[in-house]
Amino acid sequence: MSMITIREVSAYVGQEVTIGVWMYNKRSSGKIQFLQLRDGTGTIQGVLVRNQVAPEIWDEAKLLTMESSLYVTGMIRQDDRAPSGFELDVTSVKTIQVAEEYPIAKKEHGTDFLMDHRHLWIRSARQAAILRVRAEIIRAIQMFLDQKGFTLVDPPILTPSSCEGTTNLFHTKYFDEDAYLSQSGQLYAEAAAMALNKVYSFGPTFRAEKSKTRRHLIEFWMIEPEMAFVDHEGNLEYQEQMLEFVAQSVLQNCQTELQTLERDISKLEKIKAPFPRITYDEAIELLHREGFDDIQWGEDFGAPHETKIAESFDKPVFITHYPTEIKSFYMKPDPKRPEVVLCADLIAPEGYGEIIGGSQRIDDPELLAERYEEHSLSKEAYAWYLDLRKYGTVPHSGFGLGLERTVAWICGLDHVRETIPFPRMLNRLYP
Template sequence: MKKIQIIEASKHVGEKVRIGAWIANKRSSGKIAFLNLRDGSAFFQGVVVKSEVSEEVFQTAKNITQESSVWVEGTIQEDTRSKFGYEIHVDSLEVIGESVDYPITPKEHGTEFLMDNRHLWLRSSKQHAVMQVRNEIIRATYEFYNKEGFTKIDPPILTGSAAENTTELFHTEYFDRDAFLSQSGQLYMEAGAMALGKVFSFGPTFRAEKSKTRRHLIEFWMIEPEMAFMDQDDSLEIQEKYVAYLVQSVLDNCDHALDVLERDKDLLRKYTSLPYPRISYDEAIELLNKNDFDVTWGEDFGSPEETFIAEQFDKPVFILNYPKAIKPFYMKPHPTREDIVLCADLIAPEGYGEIIGGSQREDDYDALRKQLEAFDLDVSEYEWYLDLRKYGSVPHSGFGLGLERTVTWISGTEHIREAIPFPRLLNRIYP
């Protein structure tokens, strides 16, 4: 008898198979028991008919508890009533590990309770579907950058300097000196681009930002490409192509997960159409002021402003060329205006906010050194970074995409805490 995973059921219709699974839920009557089975690949129904199995098997099915683990043997059949489309008619049921008083029952539970039991909440069908979408985005990311001729570079997690705001760094000791958990791999990726042309990183980043919004995590994952001989316009083309590729990959490979999440697939398909609209920061300020937002030039946008701007378009939208004063030291000034820089944020539709931040990098040695001094940064900590402008400097650009924000948007999930297996929030480091 062949041992299979639930996700493979369509290939074994009419065959007798063996599956290792957990009991997600069950219901039974005097003559039939329905077991909601999950094995990590998918969920489907096991049907146990009293007249077709031994009394021992039927009593086991009738009395088995939620999240007990089992070996199931039976015949795969089509099930047109379910979204999954298949079920197993059970002949044999063997308990592997009994589950007693499983805390997450089919009733409603509060968010804090579910977060305290995140290690168990991950087993639910919705959380399972979100993790499938996350996995597909990760898989598609590697596929996209490999196709585009990028080389993966792994920047360090422990660093001696900041890429952006030093107040958002987690401090630690590195033997006899200070060190910090990385808030971005970007500076190191620039070195990689000078060596390999087009590179990307994919790793954890940390922000000691005391924020409780539905868009923020303390620890999250970033995809950070960096490209030599590319200006900001070149970078924008890569960004929109990449995001459309991710959405299409999820549509192609996570159909059932999107059904579980009740995600509007027709809406997602709109996001695969290129190009994405673009609006300058100046135009965004004008748009907001005309619609009763109290925002003055030089201020950054918050969630309400980003959501309103996104609502004016039916696809992700780039906001271009923010004021120099509110952006990091490494961004290149606009060629005709010193008060703005060559940068862009990509704002996702449906109120999900910024998913990408990117810019053309300052490639002039003297100008970058002045910026470091203006930001009151220790220039000696950045000598290696300045070297990139001393030895064959070229125009180069890059960006960072937040994995969890992208998962939240594509999956249609309300809060970013569900887009990562074990979220680290302002007041949560358990479990």
């Protein structure tokens, strides 16, 4: 007899198997018990017929409560009426534990209650589907970058200074020095690109911003590619190709999960390169036409502005050439128009806002030194970064993709708190 997972049942039709499962739900007609079973790889209905099993097996199954754990044995049967296409004719159950009364019952719970019980909430079909889509997005991104010749590098999480030049950092002591939790691996990835050509980092980043919006987390994951000998135009092409690859991979490999989430896949099917592009100037004009007179040239866009811009397109849209003054110190000015930089934010459709930010980086050592002065950056703390421009500087570009915002968009979620197993938000550090 084989010990298998629910994901594998299609290969065992007509065979008796054993599966380690949890009881997701149960109903009975008196003569038949219908056991809704899950094992983390999928769900299946077990059918237990009273007059076909020993009385003790029937009685043991009757004692099982929601989230009880057990080994179930039975014959795999194909059934086109079943959601998974298969059912299990149960011949035996072996209880591991009869669970206590489960806190998350089949009734409405408030968000705070569910977040307090996040360690249990992730067992639900919807939350498990989101986490599987998240895993597929990660797998697809890494596959795309690997196929394009990128090398994975691991920047430090503890850093002596800020990447963005902001004060919104988590401070800690590093023995007798000050240190901060990383808000980006970009600067270190740039150093690695000078050694390895095309690289990417993938890891947690931290922002000590007291934000409560549906798009923000305190701890989140970033994918940050950096590429030597790649200009602004090449940078945009990598971004749109990668996002197309991700969307199509999810459509191909997560059909069950997307159905569980009731996601309108027609919107994802449109995610094909190339993506539309508008300049910051054009975006300002669009907003003014739509009645957003409050936004002036030189100001950054907020969530309502990004949403309005995105409504004009059915694909993600690049907004390029932002004003130099509102962007980070390392972004390269447009040689034809120095008051704007060679950068782009990629805005997702359906109101999900910016999911990628990127730019061509400054490669001129003198200009970068000037930026240090303008942004009051410590020359000692950033000396190593300037070295990259002194010893074989080249045109280079990169971008950062926020994983949780991307998951929220692909899954069609209202809030990023559901996109990560255990979210860290302004007022939440538990569980």
